[in-house]
Amino acid sequence: MILFASGLGLILLGGLAAFGLDRRPALADRVFQWSAVAGCLLALAPALSLLFGGGRWIGGPVDSIPAGPDALFGIDLLSAWFLPVVLGVGGTIVAYGVPYLRPERGHRRVGLAHLVLAVLLVALSGVVTARTIVAFLASWEVMAVAAWLLMIFEHEKRETWDAGMVYLVLTHACTLALIGMFAVWRGGLADWRFAQLTPSASSGPVATGLILSLGLIGFGIKAGAFPFHFWLPGAHAAAPSHVSALLSGIMLKVGIYGLCRMIALLGPPPAWWGWIVLLMGLASSVLGVLWALAQHDLKRLLAYHSVENIGIILMGLGLGALGTAYHQPALALLGVAGALLHTLNHALFKSLLFLGAGAVVRETGHREIDHLGGLGRPMPRTAFAFLIGSIAIVGLPPLNGFVSEWWIFRGLLGAGLASGGLRAAVVMAVGLALTGALALACFSKLFGVVFLGTPRDESAGPRAPAESDLIGPQAALAASCVVIGVAPGLIAPSVARIAGLILSQPEGGATLGALGSALPLSLLSAVLVLLIGLGWLARRWTLVRRLRRSSTTWACGYARATGRMQYTASSYASPLLAAFGPVSGIRQVRTQASFHTRAIEPVLDLLGRPLWSRVVAAAVRLRPLQAGTMRWYLLYAILCLLGLLLYLQFAGLP
Amino acid sequence: MSLTAALGLLAVLLLAPALPGIANRVKSVVTGRRGAPVLQLYADLWKSWRKGAVYSPTTTILFRLGPVVMVCTALLAAGLLPLDGTTSPIRFTGDLVAFAGLLALGRFMLVLSALDTGSSFEGMGASREVTFAVFAEPALILCFTVFVVATGDLRLQGMLGQPLTHTWVATAPSLLLGAASLFIVSLAETNRVPIDDPLTHLELTMVHEVMVLDHSGPDLALILYASALKMALFGSLVVRVLVAAAAVSTPMALGLLLIGLVVYAMAVGVVESVMARLRMNHVPQLLVGASATAGFGLILLLR
Helix, strand or coil, rough: HHHHHHHHHHHHHHHHHHHHHHHHHHHHHHHHHHHHHHHHHHHHHHHHHHHHHCCHHHHCCCCCEECCCCCCCCCHHHHHHHHHHHHHHHHHHHHHHHHHHHHCCCCCHHHHHHHHHHHHHEEEEHHECCCEEHHHHHHHHHHHHHHHHCCCCCCHHHHHHHHHHHHHHHHHHHHHHHHHHHHHHHCCCCCCHHHCCCCCCCCCHHHHHHHHHHHHHHHHHHHHHCCCCCCCHHHHHHHHHHHHHHHHHCCCCCCCCHHHHHHHHHHHCCCHHHHHHHHHHHHHHHHHHHHHHHHCCCHHHHHHHHHHHHHHHHHHHHHHHHHHHHCCCHHHHHHHHHHHHHHHHHHHHHHHHHHHHHHHHHHCCCCCCHHHCCCCCCCCCHHHHHHHHHHHHHHHCCCCCHEEEEEEEHHHHHHCCCHHHHHHHHHHHHHHHHHHHHHHHHHHHHHHHHHCCCCCCHHCCCCCCCCCCCCCHHHHHHHHHHHHHHHHCCCCHHHHHHHHHHCCCCCHHHHHHHHHCCCHHHHHHHHHHHHHHHHHHHEEEEEEEEEECCCCCCCCCCCCHHHHHCCCCCHHHHHHHHHHHHEEEEEEECCCCEEEEEEECCCHHHHHHHHHHHHHHHHHHHHHHCCCCHHHHHHHHHHHHHHHHHHHHCCCCC | HHHHHHHHHHHHHCCCHHHHHHHHHHHHHCCCCCCCCCCCCHHHHHHHHHCCEEECCCCCHHHHHHHHHHHHHHHHHCCCCCCCCCCCCCCCCCCHHHHHHHHHHHHHHHHHHHCCCCCCCHHHHHHHHHHHHHHHHHHHHHHHHHHHHHHCCCCCHHHHHHHHHHEEEEEEEEHHHHHHHHHHHHHCCCCCCCCCCCCCCHHHHHHHHHHCCCCCCCCCCHHHHHHHHHHHHHHHHHHHHHHHHCCCCCHHHHHHHHHHHHHHHHHHEEEHHCCCCCCHHHHHHHHHHHHHHHHHHHHHCCC
């Protein structure tokens, strides 16, 4: 715990140094970068030792640090699983953020942004390690506000401010739901420790149902699950790119952490809750990726993919709940293990993609992908990292996204072999396949339009070479994607153990082991890589003695094709979106000589904003109450006091 | 790996290029022409493989990598199938997801290599390819689900192998519906009529062909071979489901599969002869219809 605390302290110190040394930018940058990365690594050490060494590196086999339950903060296996998500990915984001914000020095408060980033990382670590309700909610609120401050870094832009406000409203709705959840859960107990939030603390199925529903709403808003996702795309797109990576890659995951923690403490949830989570997951994943396909703002597109991936994670969790409710522990384990692994995987590849997007934005000054093209030439290393991220997020072998989706697929297909109501869940496998196919369409569009071909708009040509000082963190994330994809056996036992913990199945690790190891996937990857290598060599060999010529791309004999004649992102996605009709969330704009599509956010634009304006109109009627004169306010205070006295009179003094 | 499994893999890899030839020959005969030789594709492959190549200056390494990945993923996917009806060379629980994933990886890389040229034609082809795949892939998984639920086995070796034979009589309606759906999916995945016309010669109307307009020489040979192999793979899926009805010895099952593949290619040729290609925006409807067919099969099993 000392290591953990000093690591977090180092991060905070680095942030303070960045803020304090604002006059000497070079020094401030270096101090912040080194101390924050070192702090992340230091704070990560106990979690990693729990995950991989059974705690043996830190003196004796333990499964939580500190061992007892009487602490404000502590690390158990579940926290240890989420800490690499927060601090491991967070470290790479900090390392990227410093050079990324360097050009902003001079006209923005970069030092302050670094400080807030440090606070956010510490708060996130606090959320996943809190052991009492108060510590949890306090860290949660610090996290929410710090994220808002970072989000509105470019606050003079109207859309940034708007997105920030939508986020602020939603995140407080979320906190409110969580406070309600804890209030119901704790009942009249005076004990704030999580350890006391056992199944017995809640009374009866009604209270349990209320806790589960409020938890799902609260954590669902934070995780950005449909139908609460609508704050997400705008907010994540508006933030600076490394902050987008942090919000999408890390902050959404504390919602998932909350759900896992809730299930672990409350005991296995009933079947109806599992079905709701499964359906929410299905809707999030299919609609998220469909709406992503409609976007042509680079970062909004990536943000919608977070909705999709959160959906996949929720499908895993829902399957976990259902498997337990229908007495199929093996399926439940597969679902939860898949969800946990996908949480880590998504943190890795989504951060990687956002960091790549940041490099593209820095290089070209554009987020609109219809103006981009051909960036694979000026920035080949970024393109390669982005390709790794794309293959991983689509869930293709041999990378990490495939491993977690494979587990969830196996769980869903296995549900078809179970007896009773669970069998219907097998249909969800088709939804998962649809999600995968749509993601393939979306990322072939994104990668193809941004990195391949030629620039579509000459003004979007290279401005400032952004690759060399931003590639390091991306390389680290890409390497992690490859390692988990090729050798999932390295972390599969830990995942299985934690999944067993969440589902209150202590023997979980052994059960998942019996279901088959992840070894076949490693073999498959190895054979695939070997085959591709051999194929490449064969192709090279046959071409050695042949004539290789260079000529223009075939355009039906037309030799003066320009970049503007290429397929654009809009035209690429058009037939697919047309097939989905009104749910696809786009408006087509045709004029005589141009065609483009305008993406809308269906929930926010068709439901959220009209509802909000009604609320505002209703609130206007209440305005006379706030007259601004002191005597009225005194009257309110006295009336309130009277009301409380009456309540105590009739409810009986405690 | 048993001897018959190895033989089966070898036979399918070698015979794959004959299948498009058979389909085209049937089409020629039905429409009253003589047509190209059945073994034409072997000659084409040999010719292209020994030629030089032309590359557009727009292209990068992805353009060259795409065909290689496509062939390799198809080869590996072939290794997952129980071609002799008993054993798959590579098998593990949940390998059906890997089968779909491998083919998707091949598609992804080929689409990227098409977009690498910066041509609007190839962009068009890529866009159509992924659009149809969005509807074909769930249908494929749904068909697999039918066989999984029918046999209770999450391995291709089981769901298309002997367990399927044992359950065939009891679940025949579902399996037939699944096979019918799989046949339509196979037409989409291998770019045949009524989804795509491999013999068309107008860039604007092509799907798969227009994606590979710029590939030449060995790259083109790899793509041609991979397409033929994909046809053999999907044909094997359909044929395995149908021939599993007969409980025969392993070598016999392999023989039945090879005969079945020829019949499958002829069936594809007949479909091509009797109908024209669908309008592009009707293709999703056909594939959703195929999904619904398999879905009925699944409901029969789950009831």
